[in-house]
Amino acid sequence: MSKNLVIVPTYNEIENIGLLIDKVMSLSIPFDVLVVEDNSPDGTAELVKTFAVKYPERIFMIQRQGKLGLGTAYIAGFTYGIQHLYDYIYEMDADFSHNPEDLIRLHDACENDGADVAIGSRYVHGVTVINWPIGRVLMSYFATKYVQLITGMPVEDATAGFKCYRRNVLETIPYNKVKFVGYAFQIQMKFLCWKYGFILKEVPIIFMDRTRGTSKMSMNIFKEAIFGVLLMKFKSLFQTYHPKEN
Incomplete structure (x- = not known):
């Protein structure tokens, strides 16, 4: 077992998941x-099983009974990673929008540069997004500016879903109480890490839109982020955060 666990949620990713595993x-x-598989009808789970044989003790899968959402997939993965004592636990998309080689840079930010949470950031050095429609780029970019305005959180890419956590971060924050699904899940996880006093470091990446498969993005996910941030900030005014002693 390595000290690094990459959580990859999947739903209908048969075109991508094998290629991604080989690259990682x-x-x-x-x-x-760790693939968290939401009962894909395209055979994703069966393909992952063949890769678990190809790479014994390196590929694992949690099979769920339906499409339960990105947030709950990562929560299941976090719990698995903590239980199996991985030092570093990563979030990553299955569709190659995140370059697998950047996992090493996220690892180094935590292992060598003192970060508790390393964030693969599209906006820390301008806008580094390829093949997205301009409308989606603007929506994502201004969503982050909105989060900064409401929360005061000093993160340039608040909706980023490519991250590395030290295990003690996830052992400290109440991640299992995060009920959001998409962008809002990613925002609240960063917000909790920040409020608990952990060091967040943004690592510049180039984000490439998927070339295979179908995007799971929807307007409901965007709306959840807009209104969820307001609710999250309001509730935080009545909560106390106690950073864990190192």
Whole structure:
């Protein structure tokens, strides 16, 4: 077992998941992969099982009975990672919008540069997004500016879903109480890490829109983020955060 666990939620990702696993397995630093599979009708789970045989003790899968959402997939993965004592636990999309080679840079930010949470950021050095429609770029960029305005959180890419957490971060924050699904889930996780006093470091990445499969993005996910941030900030005014002693 390596000290690194990459959580990859999947729903209908048969075109991507095998290629992604092969790429992650080829990296110079060893990473295990946990696929959280939401009962894809396209055969994603069956393909992952063949890769678990190809890479024994490196590929794992949680199979769920329906499409339960991104947030709950990561929550299940976090719990698995903590129980199995991984030092670093990563979030990553299945569709190659996140470059697997950047896992090493996220790892180094936590291992060598003192970060508790490393964020693969599209906006820390301008806008580094390829193949997105301009409307979606603007929506994502201004969503982050909105989050900064409401929360005061000093993160340039608040909706980013490519991250590395030290295990003690997830052992400290109440991640299992986060009920949001998409962008809002990613925002609240960063907000909790920040409020609990952990060090967040943004690592610049180039984000590439998927070329295979179908996007799961919807207007409901965007609306959840807009109104969820207001609710999250309001509730935070009545909560006390106690950073864990190191």
